[in-house]
Amino acid sequence: MSLPKRVVLVGPMGAGKSTIGRMLARELGYRFMDSDRIIEERCGANIPWIFDVEGEDGFRQRETAMLNELADEPESVLATGGGAVMREENHPHLKRDAVVVYLKTSIEQQVERTRKDKNRPLLQNDNPEAVLRRLFALRDPLYTQLADIVMFTDRKSPRLVVRQLINQM
Numbered sequence: 019m020s021l022p023k024r025v026v027l028v029g030p031m032g033a034g035k036s037t038i039g040r041m042l043a044r045e046l047g048y049r050f051m052d053s054d055r056i057i058e059e060r061c062g063a064n065i066p067w068i069f070d071v072e073g074e075d076g077f078r079q080r081e082t083a084m085l086n087e088l089a090d091e092p093e094s095v096l097a098t099g100g101g102a103v104m105r106e107e108n109h110p111h112l113k114r115d116a117v118v119v120y121l122k123t124s125i126e127q128q129v130e131r132t133r134k135d136k137n138r139p140l141l142q143n144d145n146p147e148a149v150l151r152r153l154f155a156l157r158d159p160l161y162t163q164l165a166d167i168v169m170f171t172d173r174k175s176p177r178l179v180v181r182q183l184i185n186q187m
């Protein structure tokens with residue numbers, strides 16, 4: 019097996035990017051990084067606060083800068099935010115020296131895994147399922163286009179997903 023320089027996980031909210039990313043990094047002996055968490059640390063505020071004060075545009079600017087910076091980290095597994103694929107200028111940052119993995123997940127699973135989550139501003143409304151459906155329709159083609167590996171995560175434990183991923187690398 020020849021290991022990729024880095025692994026980048028893309029996919030919707032609730033796909034399991036952070037859980038699977040952390041586990042995969044441990045298996046590979048790589049460093050795990052979560053772009054949302056690093057943005058929060060740098061900013062000294064959580065994502066809902068950034069959306070409130072700077073708007074989604076402000077958050078996206080921070081995200082683009084972060085993805086560019088983190089693309090230079092060798093031996094890393096990066097969990098990205100679900101909207102990281104939306105800006106075309108992010109695509110080279112996501113692809114740089116990376117195997118890009120799309121964690122593909124049904125709307126039902128996304129709804130289940132994000133229920134009662136207060137840290138996702140896009141889902142704080144009356145109908146989070148409708149939002150997830152709309153975002154999926156927009157983003158699924160982009161995730162697919164960027165991905166080197168498409169991995170379905172429904173009805174699989176994170177451990178099984180990690181094993182299947184390592185087998186495909």
Ligand code: S3P
Pocket residue numbers: 029030031032035054065098099100101102137138139140
């Ligand atoms: C977003 C997903 C979130 C976070 C922000 C916006 C999105 O990350 O970046 O709330 O646009 O789908 P997760 O996919 O880790 O929840």
